[in-house]
Amino acid sequence: MTFSPIRKVYQGVADRRQMFRMFDRHAQRPNRWEGDDGALYSGEWFEIGPSSHDYMFEILPPLWTRGEMFAMREFLTDSITSVFYTLKIDACMRHFHGYCDLADRGSPERMRDAIVERETRPVRAMTREERLEHIWSSTTDEYRGYAGERWPDQDRGKRTLLSYGGRQGTILKLLEYLTEDEIAAKLPVHLRFLPAAIAA
Structure with missing residues (x-):
């Protein structure tokens, strides 16, 4: 199993x-x-x-x-x-x-x-995966979704988010490809600067 x-x-x-x-x-x-x-x-x-x-x-x-x-x-x-x-x-x-x-x-x-x-970890920390999951959980349905037929075959069905792309404006991006700056921008202030958890 x-x-x-x-x-x-x-x-x-x-x-x-x-x-x-x-x-x-x-x-x-x-x-x-x-x-x-x-x-x-x-x-x-x-x-x-x-x-x-x-x-x-x-x-x-x-x-x-x-x-x-x-x-x-x-x-x-x-x-x-x-x-x-x-x-x-x-x-x-x-x-x-x-x-x-x-x-x-x-x-x-x-x-x-x-x-x-x-x-019970002694230091409050978040892994990259936890940051991405929190962003997905707290984003409204209007700004998140799943990659459809217009995406390459290997990306279809993966989670997507609308993200601010600077001069490009708002773009649809795979959740897993968010940069650290994009992740920080989407997290509430009190979670932005927590240390990254060390993988076991």
Whole structure:
């Protein structure tokens, strides 16, 4: 079995509106209703507030609860569903949402461990991938999308963003090709100058 990478997709605590928006942050993907797109979602996680966590717990009876986590009864796709966590990190109770593939019995525990490891780093830092994921999560649908038929074959289906290109004006660009200056310009001020996380 291959595992999707576990990845933080939003910096800070998502409010309820942002939480619901990120539940399907790949809604604009091409051929949305064809095939299983579970790999897009599996492994994604972000922090939420306590009231959002409690609200989700009360919507429907959970599929299951295990100590500090519970799983939603409704599945996003195939065997992937939302798992919500209440974790004590640095003496504070914090709440998180993650998409776990329940066909993999260890998925919720691996997600929990990855969240704790990421959030207990001694220095607040972001990887390039986390910066790009935050930009994607916080950009409105009108300014993001997916490369279509006008793009070269190897780029079709990849994520795109509108970016300011100086004298060229606004241009559509692949998310993965944003320069460091473009990334900094799209991040909120409090995230622009965080150190880059050292890859393990």
